[in-house]
Amino acid sequence: GAGVSQSPSNKVTEKGKDVELRCDPISGHTALYWYRQSLGQGLEFLIYFQGNSAPDKSGLPSDRFSAERTGGSVSTLTIQRTQQEDSAVYLCASGNPTGGTGTDTQYFGPGTRLTVL
Amino acid sequence: AQSVTQLGSHVSVSEGALVLLRCNYSSSVPPYLFWYVQYPNQGLQLLLKYTTGATLVKGINGFEAEFKKSETSFHLTKPSAHMSDAAEYFCAVSDLSGTYKYIFGTGTRLKVLA
Numbered sequence: 001g002a003g004v005s006q007s008p009s010n011k012v013t014e015k016g017k018d019v020e021l022r023c024d025p026i027s028g029h030t031a032l033y034w035y036r037q038s039l040g041q042g043l044e045f046l047i048y049f050q051g052n053s054a055p056d057k058s059g060l061p062s063d064r065f066s067a068e069r070t071g072g073s074v075s076t077l078t079i080q081r082t083q084q085e086d087s088a089v090y091l092c093a094s095g096n097p098t099g100g101t102g103t104d105t106q107y108f109g110p111g112t113r114l115t116v117l
Numbered sequence: 118a119q120s121v122t123q124l125g126s127h128v129s130v131s132e133g134a135l136v137l138l139r140c141n142y143s144s145s146v147p148p149y150l151f152w153y154v155q156y157p158n159q160g161l162q163l164l165l166k167y168t169t170g171a172t173l174v175k176g177i178n179g180f181e182a183e184f185k186k187s188e189t190s191f192h193l194t195k196p197s198a199h200m201s202d203a204a205e206y207f208c209a210v211s212d213l214s215g216t217y218k219y220i221f222g223t224g225t226r227l228k229v230l231a
Contacts, residue, residue: 004160033218043207043221056216091160097217104217105151108160 002026004109006092012115013082021077021112025094032075033095033106034067038088046090049075050097082116089113119144119210123222131230136195138225140182140208143189149211150191151219152182156204164206167191178202203229 005024013019025032034046045059049069060066064082069075079086093106124139142148149168153161165176172184178201182193191208205226209219 031217035219035221042223043209043219045212045218045220048216048218050216056218059218093161095217104211105163105166106219108153108162110158110160 004092004094004107006090006109006112008112009110010113010115012117014117015084016081018078018080019082019114021079021090021114023075023077023092023094023109025073025075025092026107027073029094029096029107030072031095031097031104031106032069033093034075034077035091035093036061036088037091037111041088043091046077079114082114084116087114087116119148119212119220121208121210121220121222123206123208123225125225126223127226127228129228129230130198132200133197136180136193136198136202136227138193138206138208138227140191140193140222141189142191142208142210144210144213146213147186149213150182150184151209151211152176152180152191152193153207153209154178154204155207155224161207164193198227198229200229200231203227 007022032049047067048056064080067077089111091111092109095104095106097104120143122141151166152164165174167184175181208222212218
């Protein structure tokens with residue numbers, strides 16, 4: 001079975017432009033997470049989707065960041081008016097929280113490397 | 118609030134030597150703990166996890182970790198390092214507040230010397 005896929009694998013953009021990053025989770029996984037991996041900040045949680053529930057957006061660093069998950073499957077992370085500090089690898093993960101516990105394994109995609117010039 | 122500390126951002130070992138990567142956590146409730154490995158330009162791959170039960174957990178590629186509640190530790194070990202083990206390793210705790218998002222340590226880059 002296919003794993004988590006992300007596109008594009010690399011994105012170079014100019015400061016001030018908007019970008020969209022896409023994540024295709026493993027089929028049947030109800031939970032989807034976005035993380036950001038940057039030098040000096042490590043791996044940071046951004047946003048969490050679980051089924052039809054309202055997403056947990058507590059990790060989004062500013063209102064320039066938003067995300068959607070359509071039909072409980074594909075997710076898009078949008079960054080508006082990109083800044084140089086947005087340069088990072090954006091990782092998507094999916095999983096199936098088991099019985100409402102935290103034992104779920106998250107399966108990660110290869111990430112999108114975003115470079116803002 | 119939960120947190121994870123990985124001591125040593127870089128660790129070097131000789132091929133065939135013991136690998137020990139340290140992870141300490143802070144949690145007010147019994148944690149669920151994970152080790153992931155990241156090879157260059159790839160995503161994170163699960164090595165092993167501790168949820169409940171046996172405190173010595175065996176994972177892929179010969180790695181294992183022991184959950185020690187008294188020491189709030191979950192150190193990763195491998196008896197004999199292989200060149201292919203060179204990668205970055207992340208310890209994580211699952212946030213039990215409801216989202217189960219991971220709280221990661223800052224990572225340890227393992228270098229294996231021939």
